[in-house]
Amino acid sequence: MIHFVLLISRQGKVRLTKWYSPYAQKERSKVLRELSGVILTRGPKLCNFVEWRGLKVVYKRYASLYFCMCVDAEDNELETLEIIHHFVEILDRYFGSVCELDLIFNFHKAYYILDELLIAGELQESSKKTVARLIAAQDSLVETAKEQSGSISNMIAQAAK
Template sequence: MIHFVLLISRQGKVRLTKWYSPYSQKERTKVIRELGGVILNRGPKLCNFVDWRGFKVVYKRYASLYFCMCIDQDDNELEVLEIIHHFVEILDRYFGSVCELDLIFNFHKAYYILDELLLAGELQESSKKTVARLIAAQDSLVETAKEQASSISNIIAQATK
């Protein structure tokens, strides 16, 4: 099971967090600070797996971001590396060469993609096409809602004149 997902920049800034196990806000802050220090200070030639507090942390660096997932000791690290790569491929396909700024300004879409990919800390959908179709449907719903909200606000504005 995946306990949490962290995206951390090379400067140590958190870009995305998703918690699948219960942690208090104080514990979350401590985890982020501790893991950020451990992962950012590791050399590029070292293994992408870290033993931490009885768990394993699997991470992979893509451009300026570290994608980290915390798993149980008996889970398969290589499978989690594939899940990370799968997530990055979907982000790359959606944003067209994803970068850190895409995740900063469209964090809600990154969360939605992650939610389509993982459910309760387990892989939910392995098909990139299915995830892309679901995301496109969600974008369509958002656009429809924006158009309806705009037309309603126009009606209200005209009625109040």
């Protein structure tokens, strides 16, 4: 099971967090400080697995971001690396060569993509095409809602005249 997902920049800024296990807010802050310190100081030639508090943290650096997942100690590290890569590929497909700014300004879409991929700390959907189709459907619904709210606003403005 995946306990949490973190995206951390090389400067130590947290760009995305998703918690699947219960952690108090104080504990979450402590985890973020501790793990960012551990991961950012590791050399590039060291393995991408860290044993931490009886769990395993699997991470992979893509450009300026570290994608980290904390899993049970007995979980397969390579499968977790594949899930990370799968998430990055879907982000790349959606944003067209995803970068840190895409995640900063469109964090809600990044969370939606992650929610389509993982549910309750387990892989929900392994098909990139299915995830892309679901995201496109969500975007279509959002656009329709924006258009309808715009037309309702225009009707209210005209009625108020």
